[in-house]
Amino acid sequence: MVYNKITPDILSAINQIVGSDAVITGHDEMEQFSHDETEDLRYYPEVVVKPKSTVEVAALLKLCNEHLIPVTPRGAGTGLSGGALPVMGGLVIAMERFNQVIAIDEQNLQATVEPGVITEEFMNQVAAKGLLYPIDPASKGSCFIGGNVSHGSGGPRVVKYGTIREYILNRNWCCHQAKLYGRGPIL
Numbered sequence: 001m002v003y004n005k006i007t008p009d010i011l012s013a014i015n016q017i018v019g020s021d022a023v024i025t026g027h028d029e030m031e032q033f034s035h036d037e038t039e040d041l042r043y044y045p046e047v048v049v050k051p052k053s054t055v056e057v058a059a060l061l062k063l064c065n066e067h068l069i070p071v072t073p074r075g076a077g078t079g080l081s082g083g084a085l086p087v088m089g090g091l092v093i094a095m096e097r098f099n100q101v102i103a104i105d106e107q108n109l110q111a112t113v114e115p116g117v118i119t120e121e122f123m124n125q126v127a128a129k130g131l132l133y134p135i136d137p138a139s140k141g142s143c144f145i146g147g148n149v150s151h152g153s154g155g156p157r158v159v160k161y162g163t164i165r166e167y168i169l170n171r172n173w174c175c176h177q178a179k180l181y182g183r184g185p186i187l
């Protein structure tokens with residue numbers, strides 16, 4: 001696949017979609033988006049955006065699809081296998097503004113959560129209601145739920161509770177629905 005570069009016209013369209021305060025083009029500012037925690041790999045994107053709504057994400061993807069611009073979604077950038085690296089350049093869509101737990105449904109043991117929520121914050125909110133979300137990567141204090149889901153991440157509790165795959169009821173770029181446990185003995 002041959003991708004195109006982000007032209008001034010496309011950048012202008014990106015600015016119109018998300019607003020210029022949510023667009024990063026400076027080399028120094030993009031440094032943090034050029035790597036994750038994978039050792040020694042660095043790829044600069046052409047542009048980074050921080051959308052705040054599903055409508056914005058949809059419009060960005062439509063624009064990039066029309067112009068064959070490579071897109072890389074990014075969570076917290078703690079990945080160890082380079083998934084968030086913009087190896088083809090193009091647009092990085094940073095999901096950090098999607099940071100709300102939308103609903104914790106205690107009766108049906110389900111939660112609806114945005115992908116930019118820090119995993120441990122979600123676990124704590126669920127625990128405060130006497131429930132358990134058992135997926136516990138060691139990076140839970142900094143990684144995002146969206147990165148966990150996309151990456152298939154887990155921790156020691158996988159042995160007892162199964163993998164994250166078994167907890168996701170529904171997902172898209174901007175929203176995940178997760179299964180919860182009633183509180184029992186926690187490993």
Ligand SMILES: Cc1cc2nc3c(=O)[nH]c(=O)nc-3n(C[C@H](O)[C@H](O)[C@H](O)COP(=O)(O)OP(=O)(O)OC[C@H]3O[C@@H](n4cnc5c(N)ncnc54)[C@H](O)[C@@H]3O)c2cc1C
Pocket residue numbers: 036037072073074075076077078079080082083084095115136137138139142143144145146147148149150151152153154155172173174
């Ligand atoms: C100290 C440390 C300890 C760790 N411990 C563990 C561990 O115990 N278990 C484990 O499994 N991993 C562990 N990891 C690796 C890493 O934390 C996990 O892979 C984590 O799930 C990555 O989440 P993230 O938010 O940082 O995602 P990122 O690294 O930003 O992205 C990961 C992948 O998800 C995609 N992505 C992110 N958000 C979205 C979205 N909204 N829509 C679509 N795709 C998206 C990205 O494109 C990328 O492919 C550890 C890492 C560190 C640095």
